[in-house]
Amino acid sequence: MAGRQGESPVRLAAETWESLFRAQVAVMRRLQSAPAFKTLPVNEYDVLFTLSRCPTGWLRLNELNDNVLLSQSSLSRLVERLEKRGLVERMPAPQDGRGVLLKLTDAGRELQKQIGREHVRDISELLTPALTPAEQRELLRLTEKLRGSVSGR
Template sequence: MNAQPAESPVRLAAETWESLFRAQVAVMRRLQSGPAFKALAVNEYDVLFTLSRCPSGWLRLNELNDNVLLSQSSLSRLVERLERRGLLERMPAPQDGRGVLLKLTDAGRDLQKQIGREHVRDISALLTPALTAGEQRELLRLTEKLRGAVSGR
């Protein structure tokens, strides 16, 4: 009888992370190549999407930075480009002279909704054949659990 050696928790964690990361990269590459992102790059859409979910309409630049996958300097340049295109506006934070508040313009909100509808259809077309509804719910539960544990929520 050949007993398999016990799996190292460190190795399992590394393999799990690599699998999660590579799956995310593969999905994002496929989605980025789709028709939804012809008018706007994925990282630009991410900024518009994050701002669209802000209940007050305004979000601090540093709070936006906490929710997107860009460095602070890259985000600042991206925000400037989006502002020049008329998709968002910014203003100094009233109680903090160094802080910056951001808000979608009507054009930014319209573009985000237009791309968002197509993006959701692309996501569904990609995930539905690959995972059952139950598997999607389980993946959602696991990724939310992981994100909560990592972010301390």
């Protein structure tokens, strides 16, 4: 895509980033206020969702930290709260005494599924009127391309 005539690549990149960021913030604010997150805050749901996608069932705390938008100390406290509520289980990593493995409990898995079904409907209700299916596919392609470039994949 060519920029506006005379527009610098730096300026275009800054405007693109700002637009992407502001769109993400607006969407997240709307989704966070949806009824799906009355039971569990979105950052706690994010942990349950990430654990639900782990093929082995167990995920190292530091790997979980790589996939959520929280600091290590905030994540540790959040995991403690989820464990106290009976939603996650943790154990020391067998290979090393310092590592911690996490997995969903049955209650955590059920809550994640319940909230997830509602959350997906909320996402659809938000995106479908705004973007055609072709535009959604293009946005998906572009965001995956950007994320791959940034993460070196």
